[in-house]
Ligand SMILES: NC(=O)C1=CN([C@@H]2O[C@H](COP(=O)(O)OP(=O)(O)OC[C@H]3O[C@@H](n4cnc5c(N)ncnc54)[C@H](O)[C@@H]3O)[C@@H](O)[C@H]2O)[C@H](O)CC1
C-alpha cells in the first residue's frame with residue numbers, strides 16, 4: 001500500500017528514470033478505459049467528470065480510448081484553471097480532435113443527466129479536506145444517480161494520505177487505482193482494481209530525486225525544530241568528528257554539538273565556529289564519561305557515534321555502555337560499529353559500514369549488488385537495526401525494506417567521506433524515519449561528490465563535499 005505522498009516519491013523517481021508522468025498518465029487513462037469496458041457495454045452512455053488536476057487528466061486521456069461509447073466529458077471549471085501542463089495538454093488534445101466536451105462554470109450549471117456509467121475523476125491524491133464546490137454538488141449527483149460510479153484512483157473525497165473519507169465523498173461502485181492500493185480503499189464497499197501503469201520496480205528500489213520530496217522545512221519552524229545532533233567522536237583523531245558535525249549542519253540540523261576529549265576539543269572547535277564543543281577529561285572516550293554523555297545525548301534528536309573515537313578497549317566499552325543507556329536514534333560509524341552486534345539497546349541504530357566493516361560486524365557481502373542487497377537485508381533483520389552499507393551501489397535496509405543508491409564516484413574513496421555521510425544521516429534522522437534518512441543522505445552525499453568531480457575532476461577531499469551537500473539535498477527540479 002502506498003500513501004498519496006509515497007506515490008509522489010515513486011512517480012518522480014520514475015520520471016528520473018526516464019518514464020515521465022505524462023507517460024504514466026497515458027497508462028492510467030488506458031486503465032480507466034479498460035475499467036469502463038468492464039462495467040459498461042459498448043455503446044452505453046458514459047459521462048466523464050474531470051477535475052482540474054491530474055486525476056482529471058487521467059480521465060481526459062481515457063476519453064480517447066472510449067470512442068465506441070456515447071460519451072460526454074465535463075470539466076469542472078475553466079480550462080485556464082487546469083493545474084498541470086500534462087492535464088491541460090490532454091484537454092487541448094480533446095479540443096483539437098473535437099471531442100464533445102463541456103465546461104461547468106459553477107455548481108448551479110452541473111447537470112449529470114442519466115448516464116449508464118459515470119467516471120469520477122474530480123480529485124485524487126491532491127485533495128485536502130472535504131469536497132468544495134462544484135465538486136460537492138457533482139459528488140452528490142453521482143451518489144444519487146442510478147449510474148454505475150467508477151472512481152479514478154480514489155473516490156473523490158477520500159484522502160489517500162491517511163484513508164479518511166469526507167462526509168460528502170463520492171460513493172463509488174468501482175475504483176481503478178494505480179500502481180498500488182491506497183489507504184482507505186479496502187474499507188470501502190466498492191470493487192477495487194489496481195492497474196499497472198508501467199512504473200518500473202526500480203522507481204521503488206533505487207533512491208532517486210523523488211526521495212528528496214520527503215524533505216520539507218516548516219517556514220514557521222524555530223531553532224531546534226529541524227534537529228539537534230550530538231556527535232560523540234574524536235580522541236585519536238580530530239578531523240573526523242569535525243567533518244561529521246559540519247556535515248550535520250549542511251544536512252539541515254539546527255544545532256550540532258561535539259562531545260570530545262579535552263585535549264582535542266579546542267582543535268575541533270578551531271575547524272569551525274559553527275560548532276558547539278563539549279569537552280570531557282582524558283585523551284579518549286572511556287566508561288567514566290558515559291553518565292554525562294548519556295544525559296547530554298538524551299537532550300538531542302540524534303546521536304552520531306564513532307567518528308575518530310579510535311578502538312581502545314576502554315572506548316569500545318564506553319560505546320557499548322552509552323548505547324545501552326540510549327533509547328533515541330543513533331548513527332553508528334567507524335570503530336563504534338564493532339560493538340553493535342553484541343549490544344543490548346532500545347535505540348534505533350543506523351549503522352554505516354563500508355563492506356569490510358560489514359564483514360567485521362559478522363555480515364556478508366557480494367560483488368553482485370543484487371545479492372549484496374539481499375545479504376544486507378537479512379543481516380539488518382538479524383541485527384534489528386538499519387544498515388547503510390557503502391559501496392559503488394550503497395544498500396540501505398531496515399531488514400524489511402531495502403533501497404539502493406547509485407550516486408557517487410571513485411573519487412569518494414578518499415578519507416573522510418564516510419564521516420560526512422554519517423553527519424548528514426544524523427541530521428536527516430532528526431526529521432525522517434531512519435531508513436529514509438540513510439537513503440537520502442547516501443543519495444545527497446553521492447550527488448555532492450558527483451557535482452564536485454563534474455566541476456573539477458578527481459582529487460576531491462572530504463571538505464569539498466560539505467558545500468556541495470545543500471544543493472544536492474534541496475535543489476532537485478521537480479516536473480509536473
Ligand atoms: N503515479 C502517479 O501518482 C500518477 C498519478 N496520476 C493521477 O494524478 C492524481 C493526482 O493529481 P494531482 O494533480 O496531484 O491532484 P488532484 O487531481 O487529486 O487534485 C488537485 C486539484 O484539486 C484541488 N483541490 C484540493 N482539495 C480540494 C477539495 N477539497 N475540493 C475541491 N478541490 C480541491 C486543488 O486545488 C487542485 O486544483 C492521482 O490521484 C492520479 O489520478 C497521473 O495519472 C500520473 C501518475
Ligand SMILES: [K+]
Pocket residue numbers: 055120121122123124151152153154155156
Ligand atoms: K477520483
